[in-house]
Amino acid sequence: MKEFLGSIEYNKNGDILISSSCLTYQNWSGSYAVIDKQNLTKVDSNYLPSNLKFFDTTKSGVCTARWVSNEKFLIGTDCGKVELIKWNDEKFNIIMSKEEHDGLVTCIDRKFNSEKAVSGSSDCRIKIWDLNEAMSVRTFRGHDYPITSLTLNHSDASRMISTSEDGKAVLWDMRKSKPGFNLRHGLKSYPTCSAWSTDNSDAIVLGFETGHIGIYDLRNMSLGTVHKIHERAIRQLKFNSLKLLSTASDDSASKVYQSVSDKSLKLLYSYNHRDYVTDLDWNPDDKLSYITCSWDGTFKNHQVNFKISNGI
16 A cells, blocks of 8 residues: 655654555545654654554545644645644644535645644635634635645745646735735746745745746745756745755655855755655754655655855
């Protein structure tokens, strides 16, 4: 039985959350697992999540999972359900379970250690969640095709970027009565993911279905230099505190780039899985280490060879 890993993420303690789905005959099922930091070095990356010590299963595929705090996390399933789960004393307790999307939940984001979260779906809708009240409080309809990603601003959770198969990237400001603004990029392909710059809240990077990335300047609402860095769709982009950009792609590769100038990127690292690379996250305890997961059923720790200077 092959398990397709869909998401992976560290919490602030260094524990890892993994989600997966598997196809048995014509039925999809899913699972989620936690690898605590103390046991991480003991776990073989080829282990299936169902073989890990701390795991649980669902009757539908788990498309995405994200930590809310060091003890709680959210999952999104292919039946439209969003669940809030607490991991405590080696047990999983479901705190909230809401089936409010009419399609699979493609993405979830949240501000860590807060009660606010967002979910996007193949039903083209975005839902805003109040986790303290265990309910959705707003619904945004700004897309005509499935949502591919949601990315909250790391310092201001009232701002968010959504991307969709309809070709649009939308900047949302939830404080406004008309919260959505279309970010025109001019490319023929659709955006699949985004990442906020770690040092400039007016700059984001968009990843596209064709393997391109481009930096979008929110001050003048324009897309800058576009780079072709993958052969297929980019599924995830993340900056670390050193402003290094890691990528995950359907071409089975994960790469790390350094921005040398506004128009130039330097490739620092590349690794190939045996299938789609679906997610990644930087290690909170090591600025040059990150982790990826793939449809090949494995996760991989990576170490980037980069000289840290200027006291960074």
